[in-house]
Amino acid sequence: MRLLIVGSGIIGASIARIASMYKDLDVYLVDREADVGWGASKANTGIIHPGHEEDPNLYPLRARLCVEGNRLWRNWARELDIPIRFPGELMLVFEGFEGEAKRYVDLARINGVPGVRLLYRDEAERIEPYISGEAIAAVWAPTAGVISPIDAVIALVENAVSNNVKLLTETEVRRVIVSDGRVKGVETNRGFIEADIVVNAAGIYADEVAGTVGLDYKLKPRRGEYILFDSFVDVKPKHIIHSVPTPMSKGVYVVETIERNLLIGPTAEDLPNDSKNDTSTSIEGLSKILNEASRLLKKLPPRDRIIKFFAGIRPEPPNGDWIIEAYTDPWGFIDVAGIRSPGLTAAPAIAIHVFNLLRDKYDLKLEPKDSWNPYRRGIARIKDKPKRIIKKFIEKDPRYGSIICWCNMVSEAEILEAIDRMKYIGLKTITLDGVKFRSKAMYGFCQGSFCRCRIAYLISRIEGIPLWSVKMNSDKSILGVGDVKSILRGEPHD
Numbered sequence: 001m002r003l004l005i006v007g008s009g010i011i012g013a014s015i016a017r018i019a020s021m022y023k024d025l026d027v028y029l030v031d032r033e034a035d036v037g038w039g040a041s042k043a044n045t046g047i048i049h050p051g052h053e054e055d056p057n058l059y060p061l062r063a064r065l066c067v068e069g070n071r072l073w074r075n076w077a078r079e080l081d082i083p084i085r086f087p088g089e090l091m092l093v094f095e096g097f098e099g100e101a102k103r104y105v106d107l108a109r110i111n112g113v114p115g116v117r118l119l120y121r122d123e124a125e126r127i128e129p130y131i132s133g134e135a136i137a138a139v140w141a142p143t144a145g146v147i148s149p150i151d152a153v154i155a156l157v158e159n160a161v162s163n164n165v166k167l168l169t170e171t172e173v174r175r176v177i178v179s180d181g182r183v184k185g186v187e188t189n190r191g192f193i194e195a196d197i198v199v200n201a202a203g204i205y206a207d208e209v210a211g212t213v214g215l216d217y218k219l220k221p222r223r224g225e226y227i228l229f230d231s232f233v234d235v236k237p238k239h240i241i242h243s244v245p246t247p248m249s250k251g252v253y254v255v256e257t258i259e260r261n262l263l264i265g266p267t268a269e270d271l272p273n274d275s276k277n278d279t280s281t282s283i284e285g286l287s288k289i290l291n292e293a294s295r296l297l298k299k300l301p302p303r304d305r306i307i308k309f310f311a312g313i314r315p316e317p318p319n320g321d322w323i324i325e326a327y328t329d330p331w332g333f334i335d336v337a338g339i340r341s342p343g344l345t346a347a348p349a350i351a352i353h354v355f356n357l358l359r360d361k362y363d364l365k366l367e368p369k370d371s372w373n374p375y376r377r378g379i380a381r382i383k384d385k386p387k388r389i390i391k392k393f394i395e396k397d398p399r400y401g402s403i404i405c406w407c408n409m410v411s412e413a414e415i416l417e418a419i420d421r422m423k424y425i426g427l428k429t430i431t432l433d434g435v436k437f438r439s440k441a442m443y444g445f446c447q448g449s450f451c452r453c454r455i456a457y458l459i460s461r462i463e464g465i466p467l468w469s470v471k472m473n474s475d476k477s478i479l480g481v482g483d484v485k486s487i488l489r490g491e492p493h494d
Contacts, residue, residue: 001364002026004186004195006173006209008033009041010149011339012201013156014351020163022366027165028193029157030186032172032205034473035427035434037153039203041344042437043279043312044224045253045266048073048145049342050089052108052116053245059321061353063111066342068349070143076348080155081378082147083258089144089240090119090128092135092296097244104139104244115142130237130297144240148258149344150437151378154421159376161425163369168193170428173202175212176333183213183332197332197362199354204276204315206323206337213333217323220316221276222340224266225285228308230445231260233301241296252292259408259443262301264293270316281309307445314340324353326361334358379417379438383409404458405451407444414439415455419462430459433473452479 003019005012008031019027033039048070054063077084093101101118108116117140124138125131131138161167168190175187176198185194200209207219241254257263267285271278286309294300317323317338326334336354343350358364382390382400393400399413418438422430432448435441435455442448442455456470456479463470468480 001197002028002195003197003199004028004030004193005199005201006030006186007039007201007203007206008036008153008157008167008169009039009201009203010037010153010156010344010347011203011336011350012199013037013153013160014347015199015201015336015354016160016165017156017163018351018355020160020165021368021372023369024367027160028168028195029160029165030168030171030173030188030193032170034170034429034431034471035422035437036157036167036169036425037150037437038433038473040312040314041153042150043226043310044149044314044341044344045226045255045263046147046149046257046344047089047240047253047255047342048084048086048147049345050108050113050116050141050143051111051342051345052104052113052139052141054111054342055107056110061324062322062342062346065346065349065353067111067113068352069342069346070145072348072352073145073147073345077147077152079374080152080159080376082152082155083378084145084147085258086143086145087239087256088140088142089242090124090131091139091141092124092131092241092243093118093137093139094134094243094295095136098137100244101137101139108141113141113143116140128237128239128241130235131241132294132296132298134295146240146255146258147344151258152344154438155376155378157425158421159374162376163372167426169426173209176200176209178213178330178333181330183330195332197334197358199334199336201336201339203339204313206315206335210335210337213327213330215335217318217337218273219338220318221271221273221278222314222316223269223271223278223311224314225269225281225289225309225311226263226265227286227289227306228257228310229262229264229301230305230307231262232445233262233305235297235299235301236260236262237297243292243296252289252296254293254296259440261307265289266312271313276313279311279313281311285311307447316340324350324357326354326357328361331362379414379421381414381440382411383440404454405439405441405444407446407450408440410439410441410451412458415441415458419459429471430463431471431473432456432459432479435459
């Protein structure tokens with residue numbers, strides 16, 4: 001039986017990993033982008049939520065899967081060598097919100113979230129000295145974690161491919177083909193792909209995929225803007241800090257990322273339905289982030305330590321609840337849509353839930369593979385390693401001694417391994433962003449000003465393409481405009 005998953009974000013990648021466990025499933029993971037995780041997954045806060053913010057009376061599935069996902073990530077991160085930390089979070093309570101704070105403590109008890117309690121001002125400040133003087137209390141949740149979402153997606157896909165999942169990038173699903181009430185496959189920009197079961201995990205575009213089988217709902221694009229500071233700022237809380245959530249958003253967070261940068265955001269702005277690609281930032285949005293963050297912290301880092309502004313688009317479902325359903329009309333179509341926060345946290349649990357639906361709705365007898373390998377190793381990095389360890393790396397491969405990215409101490413060997421891994425999972429185009437996400441080059445203060453051209457040169461040499469035609473990410477984002485020296489040589493040029 002062939003199972004095709006539309007979308008290689010954190011949800012699709014998690015489902016692919018679970019699918020790779022079973023015999024007699026021919027699994028395809030399809031994405032319109034040149035690489036995996038380039039939708040909502042690469043542009044979010046990276047929080048593993050504890051689950052005490054989910055009301056089981058309103059969203060019972062969301063509440064249950066969030067708590068289960070928090071627990072599952074601990075094992076998945078260990079198996080897949082994904083960097084993860086669990087520093088805990090402080091939900092700051094301001095004057096007038098005491099009742100809301102107690103509600104979250106009660107929700108923690110109902111949802112089975114351990115260790116959540118209300119702290120008075122003095123105790124909260126002892127735990128985290130950077131919190132604002134305006135806060136009168138805080139809800140402490142020790143099971144909150146931090147992960148790099150793009151690292152997680154890449155690890156999941158590498159593990160899935162090693163267990164025989166086929167990845168097809170630059171492949172846009174335009175229509176699900178149904179005949180006699182059953183799914184037959186998908187029509188793509190690269191032709192027809194046969195499938196018995198189609199899992200719709202297409203992120204913000206899931207409503208369009210669902211529409212091709214007659215389902216009628218719309219996902220609202222909700223933009224969230226972020227500010228990223230240098231890793232050397234002198235204001236860097238060791239715990240996740242945010243305020244009491246609103247009905248529209250979990251609010252602005254202050255968090256130290258896995259790469260030790262200070263991240264502040266997001267905003268929450270609903271966009272028109274035709275703005276699903278609008279990841280622009282605005283003065284208004286960035287000002288709002290700084291204003292909100294100034295209420296959370298005693299002081300903010302200086303603005304000259306900001307290294308990046310960015311935004312992501314989140315798919316907001318019609319009534320706030322996730323759309324997870326296995327349909328019998330048409331048979332073989334599964335929706336996993338509108339996965340707003342805490343989707344990242346719940347992703348492993350969502351994947352398991354989808355396969356429980358498969359068994360129940362389609363009466364499938366899924367038998368685990370004896371050969372399934374749950375493990376994957378990340379790229380070995382020399383950053384922050386002792387000199388004796390770095391020396392051993394260089395003795396094994398001299399290219400570890402050639403530093404390409406000085407901000408993050410990324411060697412040529414690591415860049416080349418990133419490219420090899422991109423080829424291994426079957427990417428058609430080796431992009432600068434793909435190398436960046438895997439190697440962490442171009443992540444530092446200069447954001448690639450020093451190393452981007454050197455990395456592009458390595459890509460051009462390996463791929464046998466001109467330097468200026470190396471792509472940043474999409475087809476339209478090539479590095480240069482052409483061979484400008486041809487003008488000096490008097491040769492024809494476009």
